[in-house]
Amino acid sequence: MNIFPVNHPLLKRFDRWAGPALAALGVGMLLLETTRPLRRRTRPRPERWRRNVLLAGPSLPAMRLTLLPAMVGLARLAAPRRMAELAARLPQAPRLVLEVLLLDYLAYTWHRLLHSPALWRLHRVHHSDLDMDLTTAWRFHFGEMLASIPYRAGLPALLGVRPATALGYEAVFEAFTAFQHANWRLPIALERWLAPWLMTPRLHGIHHSVVQRETDSNFGVVLMLWDALHRTRRFDVPQQSITIGVPAYPDPAGQTVGRLLTLPLEPLCPWARPDGSVPAPHSASLPLGELAE
Numbered sequence: 001m002n003i004f005p006v007n008h009p010l011l012k013r014f015d016r017w018a019g020p021a022l023a024a025l026g027v028g029m030l031l032l033e034t035t036r037p038l039r040r041r042t043r044p045r046p047e048r049w050r051r052n053v054l055l056a057g058p059s060l061p062a063m064r065l066t067l068l069p070a071m072v073g074l075a076r077l078a079a080p081r082r083m084a085e086l087a088a089r090l091p092q093a094p095r096l097v098l099e100v101l102l103l104d105y106l107a108y109t110w111h112r113l114l115h116s117p118a119l120w121r122l123h124r125v126h127h128s129d130l131d132m133d134l135t136t137a138w139r140f141h142f143g144e145m146l147a148s149i150p151y152r153a154g155l156p157a158l159l160g161v162r163p164a165t166a167l168g169y170e171a172v173f174e175a176f177t178a179f180q181h182a183n184w185r186l187p188i189a190l191e192r193w194l195a196p197w198l199m200t201p202r203l204h205g206i207h208h209s210v211v212q213r214e215t216d217s218n219f220g221v222v223l224m225l226w227d228a229l230h231r232t233r234r235f236d237v238p239q240q241s242i243t244i245g246v247p248a249y250p251d252p253a254g255q256t257v258g259r260l261l262t263l264p265l266e267p268l269c270p271w272a273r274p275d276g277s278v279p280a281p282h283s284a285s286l287p288l289g290e291l292a293e
């Protein structure tokens, strides 16, 4: 049986609807982060954009040709299993809610796994960007995309998530990935209202900090519920005090596309700058639960 049915009607529908919607969202985010930037840039945009777009070159086709079709192909393999049979007995509305919650929880736990030593080799390519903006959302090593297939397509299929729900959630996942990486200054009142519930640009900015304790927070993709439950939620770091990146890779000249593509083969580094110093955590100055500006 074909586990990568790249021309399946569900995928054609994804291309027809999600493709243009995500492209339009990308253009909107680009305009917003250009006119209302959140953090000061440390590097010229063309320098980073060229690298990020070249890295997205293999990653986005890898997603369309492997991860997305696997969400359909693996569901067909898993369909007769007991969990899938149980899921099929649920009424439509509660089943959809449970499927979406499960997919979002798997996205959270997968992101935490990406920060474990074995997968950090791949995920550090994304985190080593020295500024964060819309293009960071696409700066993934294609190996990270391939490694995610068993967890992000296989597990939901085994647990009885329907492929249409998995692909629909994937469109939302991609939209939130673009939104949270955009260097867009939302009005603080609006973001304070959103932040307890949804992953926002300021919250994800904290996750991209060079301070380890801050990187080890705000792992969610859509809902903040999982960070709240696992106590990994962090609100109290002002954006202007954040240095974006991974302390071991502060040198822009060392971030060529070739180096970034082979970075997963390099040994893991301690969480410190090349001179051995460790970025100091910011002292919390805000009442707990208040999103810093």
Ligand SMILES: [Zn+2]
Pocket (backbone or CB within 6 Å): 111, 114, 115, 123, 127, 207
């Ligand atoms: Zn991360």
